[in-house]
Amino acid sequence: MGLREVLARSAARHAHVLVVEVPGWDGLRMATERAVLERGWRLAWSPADADVLLVCGPPGPRLAAAVDLVWEQLPGPRVRVDVLDRRDLPDALAGACAGLLDDDHHRRDPRARHGAQDHGGHDGPEDHDGHDGHAGSEHHGDHDSSDDHGGHDMEMSPGGIPLAEGGDDRDGLEMDVLAVRLGPVLPHWPAGLVLHCSLQGDVLTGARAELLGAEHEDGDAADPRTRALDRVVSVLALAGWDDAAERARRVRDAPATGDARPTTADHPTASPGLARLRRRVRRSRMLRWSLRGLGPLTADDVRRLGLPEDAGGDAYDRLLHLLDDVDEPAPPGGRQAVPVDALADPVVGLDLAAARLVLAGLDLGGLSAAPAPRPEATRG
Amino acid sequence: MYAGVALVAVVAVLSILGMYALHRATAVVADPLHTLPFESGWVPQQHALSRYHVRWYLASLVFLAFDVEMLFMYPWAVVVAQVGWSAVVEMFLFLGALLVAVVWAWREGAFRWV
Amino acid sequence: MGEPLLTSLPAAAGPAVVTVAPAWAVAVVAVLGALALAAAALDGVLSARSASAGGALGAAGRPLGEASRLLRQRRRTTVQADTLLWRTGGAGLLVAAALMLAVVPLGRWTVADLAVGVVWFNAMDVMVWALVWLVGWGANSAHALVGGYRFLAHGLGYELPLMFALVAPAIAAGSLNVGAVAAAQDGLWFAAWMPVAFLVYLLGVAGFSVWGPFAPALGTDVAGGVRAELSGVDRLVLETGRYALLAAGAAFAVPMFLGGGAGPLLPDWAWTLVKTLAVLALLVWARRRLPALRPDLFMEIGWLVLLPAALVQDLLVAVVTVWRS
Known part of the structure; x- marks a missing residue:
């Protein structure tokens, strides 16, 4: 169909790219950003905004799990590219552009996604070292089994995710405390850093930082x-x-x-x-x-x-x-x-x-x- | 008189529906992707919909006082030229009193919340 | 209608505006779309100019490219999202913008000659509070939620100064009818003798369009804020709505502050469009010059600088108006 093709071409010329940096590979990440912008593409700030997920460097296992989960959140048409060397960038981006135009592949994509629902299958990085400093932030272990709506514990955790718990704020009012992780996949954020935050409103009332590392160390670091x-x-x-x-x-x-x-x-x-x-x-x-x-x-x-x-x-x-x-x-x-x-x-x-x-x-x-x-x- | 306004609303809604129809025809997959909200690559521990702590609730109370005042301001604006000086004096005495309250609220720290 | 004070205006020969058939509503929405597209194209050109050295003019087609990208992209919904409110918020922005533009006369023609057109515009811009917040709320996403509340915090700061700025032309014209306000600026534009109100009004337009310094609700630091979870046509409708609000705000400035369709040589409808585009270009350009106003800092500016300034402006306008009558 003519209209579809015109739209696809025009869309591929204006693709948005979510760039993920593995710690120690910032030189590659900056080269990637440059190459992306030179194509007339844009950098995305969230998976919803992205057509291409571009990973710079070899992520370690936990970082890779986070990247995989983000990959499942890209709406599609979606293309994933992993780059280890600056010299591969032109080919990788050209390949991504061609991949975006492959309509048949993207139409089949929903069936290729994991699980009964699209967000099943990936659990993100295991949060193995403790919780965020307040009760109720237990791990989401049974997410896969209960994410079909109408699960057994509908009141306390609709959709398999619990509700926020209360906590006193500085004025002595009881307010909800929301546990939110910042990083590792977040633009303009130190590579690999994760900040486990307790948020009241948008104020950080508590935080714990950790680092998700690379698979190996010989990175492409900037000067x-x-x-x-x-x-x-x-x-x-x-x-x-x-x-x-x-x-x-x-x-x-x-x-x-x-x-x-x-x-x-x-x-x-x-x-x-x-x-x-x-x-x-x-x-x-x-x-x-x-x-x-x-x-x-x-x-x-x-x-x-x-x-x-x-x-x-x-x-x-x-x-x-x-x-x-x-x-x-x-x-x-x-x-x-x-x-x-x-x-x-x-x-x-x-x-x-x-x-x-x-x-x-x-x-x-x-x-x-x-x-x-x-x-x-x-x-x- | 409001027929024009109503029709503008109808046309605007129709054009939005048109965009959605066009999307159904042109999207690679028409039905939406059901996914987790973005949290930097983590499965959310809790639902984001919660009692969000707005620390500017004091400012919103001051706002409410002024907002109600706007009810008087609009009709006043129409008649001030006819009524003359007394209207100007009365309205701005009233507004002055409200401004004193704003200054007081500011000194109490109602406009700073972080 | 029935504004008794209309007759006391200088040189108000005949009715200020002519109400055309309601079917012209189609034209209102079409003009709004064209203005929004123009604003997006200008923003694309200016962005391309700062991102690379040359070849910026090709970027005028950027909005169409982005639109085709979003039309092709799949939509998303999140776990336990409040879908009805979410979509209402996104689509509502464009409707609110169209309803604002409905009361702006194009030269002498208008589709809705409301006696209280100024209040109507005000009501529509307050509606944006709810709509933007709903987009942030509906997604059940922490980033979007923070964005939605950031917008409300901004609203608390800009809305009252904006309301008082809108009152100033109404006082001088002795009417809340938009056509009457335009007609009252015979010879001297309100922007010229109430510059503070004009400036505060422009800030307010940027505010309710979530534009430039008022964009923390869509901030990079919260992954795009209220639109963090939007893709496909949902995102397209939201972005169109933002540009449409900016365009409607620019258009409303023309009868309120810039003498309506008055001007030499060109017909009055053309002057309305030219002035609208000029204000729109100014707003689009201003985004490049200014960093974001963080809501917590802007609150004090709004209440302690803008609000008193707008009130003093109203006082001056009221004194001059009573003096002259």
């Missing part, structure tokens, strides 16, 4: 400069300033696409794009007002979290630092990894938007899954 600019992109995007985030992405990707790049870091205004970005960010009073006072860290906090010395101050300070010091040479010897357990501390008590802005601006370097002796961070 520190690119990584710093990538954090700028994330902060600006999360602050809701799409335009500035796009410009920052162009500055980030400039070396790779062949633009002039300063060979030495002796002159901070060497790259005109970066200078313009700096001016733009500094001039925006709304951005300053929005980031000022968020996630303040004292020198003590910085030491405890294992962050670089200049991570003190609030989210706005850190953003300006990122932009100003991007051309400074990295200190020799690298630095020790940030213990992932400590990450819950700076964000508990913030609302979701603020928590994400704070986390995106922190230089986490390589996260370390080594356990710190603190089970859960809770702060009023």
Whole structure:
């Protein structure tokens, strides 16, 4: 049918891609984003918005389970691509484009999905180490068996999922506490990080962080400069300033696409794009007002979290630092990894938007899954 | 007088139904995918539909006071030129009193909730 | 009808507007669709310009490409979703926008010459509160729910200033009829002598369209917010509704603040369209310049800056109006 074909062609030219980064493969992820945007495609923020699921790097077993569950949530037409090498990107994307056009395959897709219902079959990563700090957040073990509607425990857990439990808020009112996981599959989020949150409204009243790792370690990591600019992109995007985030992405990707790049870091205004970005960010009073006072860290906090010395101050300070010091040479010897357990501390008590802005601006370097002796961070 | 408005609503609804019909004809699969809500790759532990804690409930009470005031404001706007100065004085004394309440609510922290 | 004060207006020769047959409702919705498409195309061009160095003009076709993508995509429903409310919310935005545009005269013609057109517009924009929240609620998804409540928090901040901004032209015209308000700006546009009200009105339009600085309800940080679970035609209808609201808000600014169809050379219907497109372009462009206003911070701005400013504007307008009469 003619109309279908025209629509399919046009749709494939405007595909949306959900990119998943495996820890240690951020260089590949950024190259992927660049390749996706160069095709005229867009980056998706959720599986509902995505036509293509693109996994950068080899996920470990638990991360792979999370990716599989997200894959089941893509509406279709859907194409999944796993990439391990930048050189494979052009072929992989061309293949994805061809895959999107395969109407017959997508029409058969519903039957290929697992289980009686589309969301059966995959359980996400096993949550084997404990619960989220309040009763009732038991594991969803019997999800598969009871997800046909009208199950045996309809009142307490319609659809096989329990209802939220109550809990006292800071004003002494009893309110529902919702257990929500942030990460690992979440755009502009540290790769592999999972934050098990207790939410009252949109405020984090408790959190526990863990790391879902890669299958093997020899990743495709970006250099520190690119990584710093990538954090700028994330902060600006999360602050809701799409335009500035796009410009920052162009500055980030400039070396790779062949633009002039300063060979030495002796002159901070060497790259005109970066200078313009700096001016733009500094001039925006709304951005300053929005980031000022968020996630303040004292020198003590910085030491405890294992962050670089200049991570003190609030989210706005850190953003300006990122932009100003991007051309400074990295200190020799690298630095020790940030213990992932400590990450819950700076964000508990913030609302979701603020928590994400704070986390995106922190230089986490390589996260370390080594356990710190603190089970859960809770702060009023 | 309201026939035009009603017909606009009908046409708008019809065009939305038209979009849905077009979708049925062109989608790769017409029936919706039944799926879990997105939670970063996890099966939700609980239903999201819950007693959501809105911390700005105080602000919404102040809002309600002003919102009711709008009932007076619209008819007043039509007659203020006819009635003259007394209408202006009365209305803005009233609004001034409400503004004092807003300032008081602000000092009590009703507009900050995080 | 029957506005006694209409007659006291300067140079109100004959009726301000002519009510056309209700069948022209089709034209109202068609114009709304065209305006929404124009806004989406402009946004596509501007986005492409900031994403890459050149070749931006091809991006004008972006909205059509996105539409075909969504028409082809499968719809989704989530576990235990409140489907009826969810779909009502998504589709309602477009209906609300059409009902706003219904009271805007195109030059001299209108399909609904309501005596209380200003209040009608206000009622429609308040309806958007419920609709956006329903989209967030219906999906049974944490991200969407947070988005829905973010919108309500924004609404608490922008709605009252918007209402008081809408009252200012009504005071000066002594009427709540949209055509009468347009006709009352003989020689001097209301935007010129009540700039604060105009500015607050534009902020309000961005607010109820969940646009630009008021988009945290659709934020990147909550996976797309209220639309986190929407795909296929459901998403298409929601996005169309947003652009339509932006377009209807821009169109309503023309009779309220920009002198209606008044202007040299061109016929008055053309001037209405030209002014609408100009306001629409301004709103679309503004999105590129501004980061999001976080609802918790905006609440104080709304109540302590915008609301008093709008009230002082109303006071000034009332004093001038009484003075002149």
